[in-house]
Amino acid sequence: MTGYLASLSGGLLIGLSAISYLILTGRIAGISGILGRLAGGHSVLVNGAFVVGLIVGPLIYALVFGALPQVTLVASTPLLIVAGLLVGIGSRMGSGCTSGHGVLGLARLSPRSMVAVATFLASGIATVTLLRIIG
Amino acid sequence: MSFDLRQPLAALGCGALFAFGLSLSGMLDPARIQGFLDLFGAWDPSLAFVLGGAVSVAMVGMVLVRRMARPVLAQTFHIPQSRVIDRPLVLGSAIFGIGWGLGGLCPGPALAALSLGLMPVAVFVLAMVAGMVIHDRLLSGRV
Numbered sequence: 001m002t003g004y005l006a007s008l009s010g011g012l013l014i015g016l017s018a019i020s021y022l023i024l025t026g027r028i029a030g031i032s033g034i035l036g037r038l039a040g041g042h043s044v045l046v047n048g049a050f051v052v053g054l055i056v057g058p059l060i061y062a063l064v065f066g067a068l069p070q071v072t073l074v075a076s077t078p079l080l081i082v083a084g085l086l087v088g089i090g091s092r093m094g095s096g097c098t099s100g101h102g103v104l105g106l107a108r109l110s111p112r113s114m115v116a117v118a119t120f121l122a123s124g125i126a127t128v129t130l131l132r133i134i135g
Numbered sequence: 136m137s138f139d140l141r142q143p144l145a146a147l148g149c150g151a152l153f154a155f156g157l158s159l160s161g162m163l164d165p166a167r168i169q170g171f172l173d174l175f176g177a178w179d180p181s182l183a184f185v186l187g188g189a190v191s192v193a194m195v196g197m198v199l200v201r202r203m204a205r206p207v208l209a210q211t212f213h214i215p216q217s218r219v220i221d222r223p224l225v226l227g228s229a230i231f232g233i234g235w236g237l238g239g240l241c242p243g244p245a246l247a248a249l250s251l252g253l254m255p256v257a258v259f260v261l262a263m264v265a266g267m268v269i270h271d272r273l274l275s276g277r278v
Contacts, residue, residue: 003181004180004181004184006159006160006161007160007161007162007181007182007184007185007188008160008184008185008187008188009159009160009188010156010157010158010159010160010161010162010185010188011156011160011184011185011186011187011188011189011192012156012188012189012191012192013152013153013155013156013159013160014153014156014157014160014185014188014189015188015189015190015191015192015193015196016152016156016192016196017149017150017152017153017156018149018153018189018192018193019192019193019195019196019197019199019200020145020148020149020152020196021145021146021149022196022200022206022212022214023196023199023200023203023206023207024142024145024149024206024207024208024209025142025145025146025206025208025209026205026206026208026209026210026211026212026213027209027213028213028214028215029149029153031153031241031242031243031246032242032267035242035246035263035264035267036267036271039264039267039268039271040268040271045142045143046142046143046146047146048143049143049144049146049147049150050146050147050149050150051150051246052147052150053146053147053148053149053150053151053152053153053154054150054151054153054154054243054246054247055154055246055247055249055250056147056150056151056154056250057150057151057152057153057154057155057156057157057158057247057250058154058155058157058158058163058247058248058250058251059250060151060155061154061155061158061159068250068251069157069158069159069161069163069164069251070161070163070164071163071164071165071248071251071253071256072164072165072166073165073166073239073253073255073256074165074166074169074239075165075237075238075239075255077255077258079237079238080237080238080240080255080258080259080262081258081259081262082234082237082262083234083235083237083238083240083259083262084234084238084240084245084258084259084260084261084262084263084265084266085234085262085263085265085266085269086230086231086233086234086237086266087231087234087235087238087240087241087242087245087259087263087266088234088262088263088264088265088266088267088268088269088270089227089230089266089267089269089270089274090227090228090229090230090231090232090233090234090266091227091231091241091242091267092227092266092267092270092271092275093223093226093227093230093231093270093274093275093278094223094224094225094226094227094228094230094231095215095223095224095227097231097241097242097243098235098241098242098243099153099241099242099243101228102186102189102190103186103189103190103193104193106186106190106193107190107193107194107196107197108197108214110215110218111218111220112215112217112218112219112220112224115220115224115225115228116224116225116227116228117228119224119225119228119229119232120228120229120231120232120235121172121232122229122232123228123229123230123231123232123233123236124172124232124233124235124236125172125173125174125175125236126232126233126236127172127232127233127235127236127237128169128172128173128174128176128236129173129174129175129176131236131237132173132175132176
């Protein structure tokens with residue numbers, strides 16, 4: 001499966017995962033929240049299990065499709081360190097990232113999430129556009 | 136409740152399904168994320184299909200959630216109720232977006248991509264966790 005059909009199908013599975021997690025545990029499947037709570041030592045078993053699941057998922061994909069998903073890193077390692085720090089600080093300060101605000105927040109029609117998604121899309125587009133101009 | 140393994144098992148399964156979906160969608164690849172954000176260049180609209188698919192399923196699921204008195208494996212739902220658009224929300228999201236654009240990675244795909252054993256991904260994840268701890272210990276409540 002390739003192209004937009006694969007993207008749409010993958011998206012449907014991501015939505016199914018997020019809503020299943022909410023129906024089962026009562027919590028929002030926001031990855032920055034899960035990782036932040038894990039780093040802070042809260043509900044280590046549940047949050048840790050989700051993170052282990054995230055790492056196992058691509059391996060199951062490799063078993064099914066015969067190849068690991070493609071990952072092409074464009075940024076240099078120093079730039080990735082800066083990017084990681086900003087993603088970590090920003091996602092905790094903004095109470096969510098692409099999963100919590102992007103998937104469940106939009107599905108709940110949360111005004112906070114709509115503002116968050118519009119803001120990080122705008123700053124993300126501005127950043128990539130600026131990188132293109134400079135680099 | 137503390138010895139109930141059903142919640143961790145549910146988390147493990149949902150995490151695996153989430154990352155399987157990310158892998159299938161192509162969104163594990165930072166180059167494709169940056170391609171989506173490159174609106175004024177060689178724009179790759181794939182992420183819109185991923186988000187559209189995910190939000191549609193979650194929206195249908197929310198109808199079910201609103202009819203449930205409690206979750207299957209817990210006592211109560213923990214769904215954010217705030218509607219206040221405050222400074223931390225906007226500033227934090229703006230900072231997040233800059234980092235997302237610079238690296239082409241956000242928390243879900245970054246953790247899932249750890250499975251490929253690439254050192255730069257591990258470095259990004261360490262920096263991201265450090266950023267989370269820096270926020271939660273030093274910046275939280277001061278912005």
